[in-house]
Amino acid sequence: MSVFTSPVRHRPWVTQVTFLSIILGALLALSLKTQDRIRRDQLPNMRISQLAAAYAELRDTNVEQMKKIADLQSRLTKYQKAAAQDNGNAELLSADLQKANLLAGMVAVTGPGVVVTLKDSSKAPAKPADMSQESYIELVRSYLIHDQDIQAVINELRAAGAEALAVNDQRVVSTTAVRCVGPSVLVNNVTTNGSPVRIQAIGDPVTLLNALNMKGGVAEQYNILDPSMIMVEKKNGLTLPAYAGAMPLRFAQPATDAKAQQAQQASEKAGANGPVPAEAEKGVIHQN
Amino acid sequence: MLSRRMLALPIVGLIVGFLSVYFTQLTVPPFLGPYLSLAALAGVDAVCGGYRAGLEGKFADDIFLSGFAINTLIAAFLAYLGDRIGVDLFLAAVVLLGGRVFLNLSLIRRYYLTQRQLAARKEA
Numbered sequence: 001m002s003v004f005t006s007p008v009r010h011r012p013w014v015t016q017v018t019f020l021s022i023i024l025g026a027l028l029a030l031s032l033k034t035q036d037r038i039r040r041d042q043l044p045n046m047r048i049s050q051l052a053a054a055y056a057e058l059r060d061t062n063v064e065q066m067k068k069i070a071d072l073q074s075r076l077t078k079y080q081k082a083a084a085q086d087n088g089n090a091e092l093l094s095a096d097l098q099k100a101n102l103l104a105g106m107v108a109v110t111g112p113g114v115v116v117t118l119k120d121s122s123k124a125p126a127k128p129a130d131m132s133q134e135s136y137i138e139l140v141r142s143y144l145i146h147d148q149d150i151q152a153v154i155n156e157l158r159a160a161g162a163e164a165l166a167v168n169d170q171r172v173v174s175t176t177a178v179r180c181v182g183p184s185v186l187v188n189n190v191t192t193n194g195s196p197v198r199i200q201a202i203g204d205p206v207t208l209l210n211a212l213n214m215k216g217g218v219a220e221q222y223n224i225l226d227p228s229m230i231m232v233e234k235k236n237g238l239t240l241p242a243y244a245g246a247m248p249l250r251f252a253q254p255a256t257d258a259k260a261q262q263a264q265q266a267s268e269k270a271g272a273n274g275p276v277p278a279e280a281e282k283g284v285i286h287q288n
Numbered sequence: 289m290l291s292r293r294m295l296a297l298p299i300v301g302l303i304v305g306f307l308s309v310y311f312t313q314l315t316v317p318p319f320l321g322p323y324l325s326l327a328a329l330a331g332v333d334a335v336c337g338g339y340r341a342g343l344e345g346k347f348a349d350d351i352f353l354s355g356f357a358i359n360t361l362i363a364a365f366l367a368y369l370g371d372r373i374g375v376d377l378f379l380a381a382v383v384l385l386g387g388r389v390f391l392n393l394s395l396i397r398r399y400y401l402t403q404r405q406l407a408a409r410k411e412a
Contacts, residue, residue, distance in 0.1 A: 034321040
């Protein structure tokens with residue numbers, strides 16, 4: 001076993017071991033890197049079933065996304081084709097889109113109109129001795145601004161031809177709901193000031209003002225309790241913000257031509273034989 | 289001493305091989321990771337065994353080379369087979385190979401200690 005006496009004899013095995021050591025080093029490095037990657041991807045902490053579930057979920061999402069991509073691409077192609085065929089067509093589309101965005105409240109708008117301020121009255125009477133607690137609460141309720149008040153104003157303004165509306169600087173769009181939640185008002189699911197409530201409307205200022213102030217109208221009902229609860233003023237150069245939320249339509253889809261025609265006919269029929277003159281008049285206003 | 293330097297060559301080779309792969313982007317698919325680790329362990333066992341055999345003067349190149357190639361493959365294959373048939377052969381391979389690596393390393397250590405004692409006695 002005297003290894004060190006004659007080095008030459010032992011050279012072959014050292015060379016071979018060295019050669020395989022290189023391979024072994026490479027193997028170790030590869031293994032280390034792979035394990036590092038696995039650790040980084042957090043794969044080993046999950047059981048196979050979890051992995052399978054996650055994989056299935058991802059695959060489903062993937063399929064969905066692929067469909068979306070295909071859909072978007074086909075639409076893009078359509079638009080591109082239209083653009084290539086006719087530049088005028090594209091311009092028309094763009095103008096249409098601008099108009100639709102304006103109507104839908106997706107862009108900020110500016111123009112003349114009115115500002116309506118509703119606020120809780122401070123003139124609620126003290127509780128009379130002979131009144132029960134419940135009926136007193138009922139009484140006080142009428143001195144406060146509620147969502148019905150706001151909705152009545154919005155409705156009246158719309159009927160009078162308001163083109164854009166905002167409640168407490170939240171744009172009113174087709175999906176907007178105005179609700180009272182406790183002391184505040186929820187508009188577009190944004191919590192805003194409960195009192196005073198500021199409603200801005202863009203439209204013909206005179207028409208809007210008259211619509212609110214007409215006899216038996218929205219403003220008049222406050223005269224009995226406290227006229228200061230509602231304040232209407234004309235204003236030039238109002239600017240309303242764009243609607244900021246998402247507007248996902250999950251259920252509504254464009255109707256097919258046949259169905260659309262049917263619905264159109266029903267709509268025309270309803271307008272033609274309105275039973276009372278007053279009703280018919282409102283119909284005319286809405287159509288405008 | 290030339291021969292001493294020669295004996296350090298495998299370690300140098302190990303480092304060279306390690307670095308040459310470590311600084312590439314090379315990896316294997318994650319599901320092969322455990323088998324690769326096992327193959328690497330089998331490789332460690334083979335190299336240690338070869339080194340020990342060399343020191344003891346019992347080195348046979350055919351046994352060494354075939355041992356390295358076949359043991360790595362068999363270790364990986366057995367672990368894979370174990371996974372497929374639901375028996376944890378992975379552990380069996382780890383225990384066996386780990387034990388052998390320990391054994392070989394301890395024999396190499398003993399060999400050097402004995403050498404030193406002999407050298408000291410010769411000087412005395």
